[in-house]
Structures are given as C-alpha cells and as structure tokens.
Amino acid sequence: MRVRDIPERMRPREELDRLGVGNVSDDLLLAIILRSGVPGMNVVEISRALMTHYGSFTAMSRASIEELSGIIRGMGPVKAQVLASALEIARRLGEERVPASPSVRTPLDVQRIMMGRIRPLEKEIFWTLRLDARNRMKGEPVEVTKGLLDASLVHPREVFREAIRSAAAAVVLVHNHPSGDPSPSAEDIRITKQMVEAGRIVDIKVLDHVIVGADNGSGNSPFVSLREEGVVKF
CATH class of the missing domain: 1.10.150 (DNA polymerase; domain 1)
Structure with missing residues (x-):
C-alpha cells in the first residue's frame, strides 16, 4: 500500500x-x-x-x-x-539543555546533567563533575575511564587531575550501570572511599558518588547517591 x-x-x-x-x-x-x-x-x-x-x-x-x-x-x-x-x-x-554552569546541589541535579550522556551507553563510564566553591560546574564532565569499574582502573591521579588543573573546590563522582540497576557494588563503595581519602590529601572535597542506571523507558534514569545511602562517610 x-x-x-x-x-x-x-x-x-x-x-x-x-x-x-x-x-x-x-x-x-x-x-x-x-x-x-x-x-x-x-x-x-x-x-x-x-x-x-x-x-x-x-x-x-x-x-x-x-x-x-x-x-x-x-x-x-x-x-x-x-x-x-x-x-x-x-x-x-x-x-x-544543560546550562553552561549549572549548580549541583542534589543527586537529582547530577542525574539531569548526565542523562543525555548516559542514556545510550552500553559500557560503564566513570566521570567527575568539577565544582567551584558555590557548587557550580567548572566546564564539562570529565570522562576518567571506560569499561568495568575496578580500583586498578580508577586511580586518584586520573580522577583529580583535571580538578586540580581547573582549581576546583570539589568534585562529584558519577558512573553508570548499563544493567539498569543503580545499586552500588562492593567495588563501587571501595572506590568511593579511596577517592574521598585522596580528595582530603589534595584538598578537593568529594561531595558524592552518584550511580545512574539505564533509561527505564519513561525518559528518566534511576539513580543512587552513596551520600544519601549512608554507605560512605564523605
């Protein structure tokens, strides 16, 4: 026809x-x-x-x-x-749709900023969001590593390199779970604790680690904040 x-x-x-x-x-x-x-x-x-x-x-x-x-x-x-x-x-x-310098004050802010990048991904990617003293983003999210997260791949040197260069006051860690379930693994928690300690050494505060799942079909992606879950002391 x-x-x-x-x-x-x-x-x-x-x-x-x-x-x-x-x-x-x-x-x-x-x-x-x-x-x-x-x-x-x-x-x-x-x-x-x-x-x-x-x-x-x-x-x-x-x-x-x-x-x-x-x-x-x-x-x-x-x-x-x-x-x-x-x-x-x-x-x-x-x-x-993300403003040039959006404020990052809640895990929902992180999800909104990262949703366009995360939605089509089939591999885990780890980013840092660099923030100034007022929690406004300094530049674009920085991709640190791609592939299955492992402490040997996510090194503090790589995580904080661009934050130091841009004189960031703080960072938020972000990575995706392509499976859709944003629940943190034991390795996610271990990496987060390692980065919090490294941040104290270089005087750049790690505010949170937000894990974002795959799009659930509604145009939004589920997410988990390790700060809100209370599994890591920030």
Whole structure:
C-alpha cells in the first residue's frame, strides 16, 4: 500500500497538522523523517518495522549506519544516514539543555546533567563533575575511564587531575550501570572511599558518588547517591 492509498486522516503529515508535533506517535514522526518508502513497503510500514525491531529510539540510536541500512530490504545507506543524523541531533539536544554552569546541589541535579550522556551507553563510564566553591560546574564532565569499574582502573591521579588543573573546590563522582540497576557494588563503595581519602590529601572535597542506571523507558534514569545511602562517610 502506498502512502497516498492510506486514508488522509492517517497519513503522517496530515496527522502532524491535525494533532500537533508533540502528539504524533513515534512511528509517524519517524515516517516524516524518512519521507518515502521502498519497493514493497510504504514509509509508514518501514517506520513501524523499525520501531518493532528496536523497541525504542534509545536502542535505535546505538545501531550503526550499516546496521540501520540492512534492517529493511531496499532501505539503503541514504535513509540510514538521515535516520542516524536525526538520532544524533536528539542526543546533542539533550546535552544542550544543560546550562553552561549549572549548580549541583542534589543527586537529582547530577542525574539531569548526565542523562543525555548516559542514556545510550552500553559500557560503564566513570566521570567527575568539577565544582567551584558555590557548587557550580567548572566546564564539562570529565570522562576518567571506560569499561568495568575496578580500583586498578580508577586511580586518584586520573580522577583529580583535571580538578586540580581547573582549581576546583570539589568534585562529584558519577558512573553508570548499563544493567539498569543503580545499586552500588562492593567495588563501587571501595572506590568511593579511596577517592574521598585522596580528595582530603589534595584538598578537593568529594561531595558524592552518584550511580545512574539505564533509561527505564519513561525518559528518566534511576539513580543512587552513596551520600544519601549512608554507605560512605564523605
């Protein structure tokens, strides 16, 4: 079935005009981005097939252009590039919403700042947020290490290097749990205690260690503050 054969009130662009962009379904938004179909499938059918295959835009954003172009026969690299570009714009938009120098006063502030970076990740990454004396961020979050967290990989020298260079008064430690469960492991607690002690030596206070889980499908990610849990003395 061609798009022109679909009842007018169900066509992607007509639906957008009728409902407004904020009320259009995910598959119809995707159809508007892709614009046209391929032999044997109209653009709405392609979009629904992609959403069924990936389940969410977050999962889709992890796919390479090569993978996207091979999911639907005849889709090709051009449509895959268009789709990948739209998903990348969405990711960058999530980061742009963070003010240039946001204040970090609660674990929720940390989650909001880091959500755009953490949402598509499949590996653990450890960051530091550098803060001034008023708890305002000094520059972007600093990526310290990537991969399964281990005390041998997360060294105080790497954690505090950029904080010292930027004359930060304090830091907040952040890492993600791609499994979705932000509960701290014994190793997470051990690393945190080590960093708190190192911070005292270099006179940079470690305010908290926030662990953020994967997106739970609501657009938000669960998180745990080790300070609030009381498992580490900061």
